[in-house]
Amino acid sequence: MRTYSLKIDDIDQFYSDQIDWQFEYTQLSAGPLKFKTRIVELAGITLYWNHFGARILAKEAYKGDQLIFAMVFPAEKPFLYQGHEFNRDHAVIQQPGIEHNYVLPEGLSSLLIYVDRPLIAAAAPALSDAVEKRVPMPALLALTKECRAVSQLVQRLDAAENNEALENTLRNRILSRLLDALTPWHTAEHESEDDVFPTARAFTLIKQAEEEMMKTGLAAQLSMDQLAGKLGASKRTLFYCFNQWLCMGPNAYFELLRLHRVRYRLLAGTKSTTSVTSAANEMGFNHLGRFAGRYHRFFGEPPSETLARDPSRLQD
Numbered sequence: 001m002r003t004y005s006l007k008i009d010d011i012d013q014f015y016s017d018q019i020d021w022q023f024e025y026t027q028l029s030a031g032p033l034k035f036k037t038r039i040v041e042l043a044g045i046t047l048y049w050n051h052f053g054a055r056i057l058a059k060e061a062y063k064g065d066q067l068i069f070a071m072v073f074p075a076e077k078p079f080l081y082q083g084h085e086f087n088r089d090h091a092v093i094q095q096p097g098i099e100h101n102y103v104l105p106e107g108l109s110s111l112l113i114y115v116d117r118p119l120i121a122a123a124a125p126a127l128s129d130a131v132e133k134r135v136p137m138p139a140l141l142a143l144t145k146e147c148r149a150v151s152q153l154v155q156r157l158d159a160a161e162n163n164e165a166l167e168n169t170l171r172n173r174i175l176s177r178l179l180d181a182l183t184p185w186h187t188a189e190h191e192s193e194d195d196v197f198p199t200a201r202a203f204t205l206i207k208q209a210e211e212e213m214m215k216t217g218l219a220a221q222l223s224m225d226q227l228a229g230k231l232g233a234s235k236r237t238l239f240y241c242f243n244q245w246l247c248m249g250p251n252a253y254f255e256l257l258r259l260h261r262v263r264y265r266l267l268a269g270t271k272s273t274t275s276v277t278s279a280a281n282e283m284g285f286n287h288l289g290r291f292a293g294r295y296h297r298f299f300g301e302p303p304s305e306t307l308a309r310d311p312s313r314l315q316d
Contacts, residue, residue, distance in 0.1 A: 001042045001167045003154045008035045011056070011260070012267055020064030026260055028246060029055040029106060030298045040151045042171040043164075044119050047147055048112040056104045057246065061097060067120050068094035069113040069178060071140060077105035080245065081132070083203025091135045093185060098131055101203070103246065111147060113178060119171075123179050124186055133184040143177040150174055202241035205233060209242075209250065218258050219284035224250060258283040259295060266306040276303045 008014055009032035014025050027033060034053020039046065062068060070092045072079050079086040080103040094100070120127070150170045212230050216222055227250065228235045242250045265279040277288060280303070285291035295303050 001040075001154055001157075001170070003038065003040045003151065005036065005038045009033050012264065014056075015060075021060055021062055023058065023060035025059075026057040026257060027054055027298075028057055028103070028248070028256065031300060038151065040147075040154050042150075042154075042174070043167050044116040045171050045174055046114040047151060047174075048110075048114070049151065050110045050112065052104045052108045052110075053106060055106050055247075057102075058104060059099060059101050061099045062094040063096060065096070065117060067115045067117050069115070069181070070094065071111050071135075071144070073109040073111075075105050075108040077107070079103070079105060079108055080203075083200035083245070086132075087134075089134050089137050089140065090132060091140065091181065092132050093127075093130070093182075095129060095131050100131075101207075111144065113147070113174070115175070115178065119175060120179075120182070123175075124182055127182065127185045130185060135181050135184055139177075139181045139183065143174075143181045146173055146177040200245070202244040205231060205238065205241045206245050209238065213254060218254060218261065219282060221254070221284050255294075256298075258285065259298060262291075262295070262303070263299060263306060266303055267309060269307065271307060274307060276307060279303075279307075 011025055011027040011033050014033060014035060015021060015023055031054065036051045036053070038049040040049075071090075072086060072088075074088055081090075081092070082101055086102070092100070150173060153170065208231055209227060212227060213222060222230075224235050224238060228238045231238065239249050242248060242253055246253055248256075262279045262283050262285070265282070266274060266276065269279070276292075280288060280291045292303055299306070
């Protein structure tokens with residue numbers, strides 16, 4: 001068993017080493033990412049205590065074979081998941097192959113618990129395929145308290161003191177509380193109308209808008225009149241939905257996506273194979289002075305500095 005911490009300030013490095021995930025992360029607020037995580041590893045269980053300093057739009061799907069139980073802690077702004085507000089008594093199991101869409105506000109903290117499935121299967125062999133459930137608050141609070149106590153103990157222990165018996169004891173303490181929190185998933189009899197979470201219209205319309213933009217190509221920069229017409233919605237409705245879900249209008253959001261695409265291209269290239277001008281032009285930025293200013297304000301460095309980095313730091 002061991003514990004260690006990571007700090008990440010670049011969105012391109014966020015989860016870049018995770019081979020069991022398909023993901024796309026878009027930083028929605030300017031400046032460094034300010035992401036911090038403390039990882040606690042035990043036999044068969046790993047805890048991730050995460051804190052997000054910037055606002056992030058996430059689209060991800062898990063491809064691995066562990067069970068992942070996720071919960072969030074109160075923040076000043078709500079955590080938005082699949083088009084609705086994710087409350088303190090909600091929890092998610094990352095079911096393999098299912099895409100998750102959410103907006104992480106600044107200041108949000110979360111706890112992710114990765115568990116080897118054989119540990120769960122022995123005690124709860126019939127978990128439902130549901131992703132999100134409401135969980136009784138006493139069960140979530142007890143799980144959080146146990147995970148925190150174990151994490152603090154592991155942090156205090158010297159590596160030389162590690163032993164298998166102690167590690168198994170700590171793991172089983174967490175597992176016992178986790179099984180209580182998983183009760184809503186144990187059998188189909190726990191399914192109820194309370195577990196049907198409505199998908200907000202804003203989320204649905206934005207997904208449709210993204211699909212239309214991707215068909216046309218981000219660089220084409222459809223006008224809002226054109227985009228609204230394709231979606232059968234008014235410009236006012238389109239703007240309202242984007243602002244409700246992302247706290248910005250459609251033009252600002254799609255420009256932000258284009259900036260991220262340019263950044264990825266620069267990080268993946270070298271000065272001999274890529275130029276700032278070509279990368280910017282490919283994404284529809286034709287006024288290089290304005291582009292460079294927006295890029296610098298958002299990412300905290302000029303695009304030429306991004307291109308000068310070692311491309312090996314960007315992993316697939």
